[in-house]
Amino acid sequence: MTTTVTAYAAPAPKAPLERTTVTRRTVGEHDVLIEIKYAGICHSDIHQVNEDWGQSLFPMVPGHEIAGVVTEVGPGVTRHAVGDRVGVGCFVDSCRTCENCLAGNEQYCLNGMTATYPAGPDGRPTYGGYSTHIVVDENYVLRIPEGIDLDVAAPLLCAGITLYSPLSHWQAGPGKRVAIIGLGGLGHMGVKIAHAMGAEVTVLSQSLRKQEDGLRLGADHFYATSDPATFTELAGSFDLIVSTVSANLDMDAYLGLLAVDGTLVNVGAPGEPNSVSMFSLIMGRKTLAGSMIGGIRETQEMLDFCAAHGLGAEIEKIGADRINEAYQRVLASDVRYRFVIDIATLTS
Numbered sequence: 001m002t003t004t005v006t007a008y009a010a011p012a013p014k015a016p017l018e019r020t021t022v023t024r025r026t027v028g029e030h031d032v033l034i035e036i037k038y039a040g041i042c043h044s045d046i047h048q049v050n051e052d053w054g055q056s057l058f059p060m061v062p063g064h065e066i067a068g069v070v071t072e073v074g075p076g077v078t079r080h081a082v083g084d085r086v087g088v089g090c091f092v093d094s095c096r097t098c099e100n101c102l103a104g105n106e107q108y109c110l111n112g113m114t115a116t117y118p119a120g121p122d123g124r125p126t127y128g129g130y131s132t133h134i135v136v137d138e139n140y141v142l143r144i145p146e147g148i149d150l151d152v153a154a155p156l157l158c159a160g161i162t163l164y165s166p167l168s169h170w171q172a173g174p175g176k177r178v179a180i181i182g183l184g185g186l187g188h189m190g191v192k193i194a195h196a197m198g199a200e201v202t203v204l205s206q207s208l209r210k211q212e213d214g215l216r217l218g219a220d221h222f223y224a225t226s227d228p229a230t231f232t233e234l235a236g237s238f239d240l241i242v243s244t245v246s247a248n249l250d251m252d253a254y255l256g257l258l259a260v261d262g263t264l265v266n267v268g269a270p271g272e273p274n275s276v277s278m279f280s281l282i283m284g285r286k287t288l289a290g291s292m293i294g295g296i297r298e299t300q301e302m303l304d305f306c307a308a309h310g311l312g313a314e315i316e317k318i319g320a321d322r323i324n325e326a327y328q329r330v331l332a333s334d335v336r337y338r339f340v341i342d343i344a345t346l347t348s
């Protein structure tokens with residue numbers, strides 16, 4: 001029997017979100033039913049509601065930073081039990097047979113992973129975490145370790161893994177000079193994680209407004225990119241730069257900050273194309289790369305890493321009635337540093 005649950009949805013592109021209901025499937029053999037406690041607001045939610053990435057599917061229930069508690073399990077479930085604290089990130093299924101799925105890179109599933117929202121590869125709609133409950137196959141549900149509260153854990157399911165994966169892949173650690181561009185939801189987790197990995201961390205922010213926070217979160221240095229002197233002073237000085245910026249940047253200017261053999265990993269996802277001069281890459285054997293979230297195994301590794309280092313997100317907890325206001329503040333780079341919806345307020 002399917003269940004009807006309360007949710008917040010954008011009824012149409014760019015429309016304010018409003019209360020509605022959606023249907024969740026019957027708990028199947030390998031499914032768990034999760035009572036959602038908190039859902040983070042990712043800038044990707046805003047891109048998709050605004051159709052920055054092209055045509056999408058409405059009504060849209062965003063939310064892929066989900067933390068909650070298991071309230072029911074199917075008869076074949078072995079990985080989770082009723083009462084477990086769990087999380088769900090950006091995808092809820094994948095083909096499980098392609099080489100990427102088999103390698104634990106389900107986010108790059110060759111047959112298309114099923115996004116937590118707005119849809120699966122077959123085009124059927126899926127509904128995200130701005131809702132009271134969700135039914136997910138046990139293999140796509142993460143364990144939230146003791147020691148991380150559910151509210152500060154929720155943003156780890158996207159912001160945390162999106163920074164952990166490239167920092168780990170490109171070996172941020174002692175002796176590595178790492179810069180994080182943009183101190184928002186993703187960027188602030190990047191600072192915390194890169195610092196915990198032992199790297200020397202620099203924040204490149206539009207202004208010095210967030211300097212005190214950046215240093216408190218673990219950055220060793222903080223620079224304003226609005227000051228042209230930043231680009232001369234820091235020329236050639238980083239091994240790894242991760243850009244978390246939601247808008248297009250002058251990539252040539254930032255590639256100029258890499259040392260020889262350095263890598264700039266772009267995780268920000270503006271909808272419009274960008275241009276790069278090939279000379280910015282060939283002068284110094286530099287790499288421009290991208291990275292998308294992380295696989296299930298790596299996401300669990302990230303959660304365990306965060307628990308071991310006492311890391312969670314810096315959050316501003318809001319009621320559902322403030323989602324639309326929060327969207328405006330994220331767009332204005334005025335988020336410190338992740339909005340998290342208290343899901344209990346959806347029905348109150």
Ligand code: NAP
Pocket residue numbers: 041042043044045047158159162181182183184185186187204205206207210244245246247248266267268269270291292293330331333334335337
């Ligand atoms: P966010 O909280 O809005 O943070 C983005 C930060 O970028 C802002 O706080 C701001 O930091 C800086 N920024 C914004 N506009 C800028 C501009 N025009 N020029 C320079 N800097 C600017 O967003 P988020 O949730 O962290 O997400 C960031 C981006 O990553 C989005 O595009 C999102 O869709 C994408 N994303 C990608 C993945 C992936 O798997 N690759 C996963 C999640 C999200 P300062 O105030 O410090 O300058």
Ligand code: ZN
Pocket residue numbers: 042043044045064158159
């Ligand atoms: Zn996200």
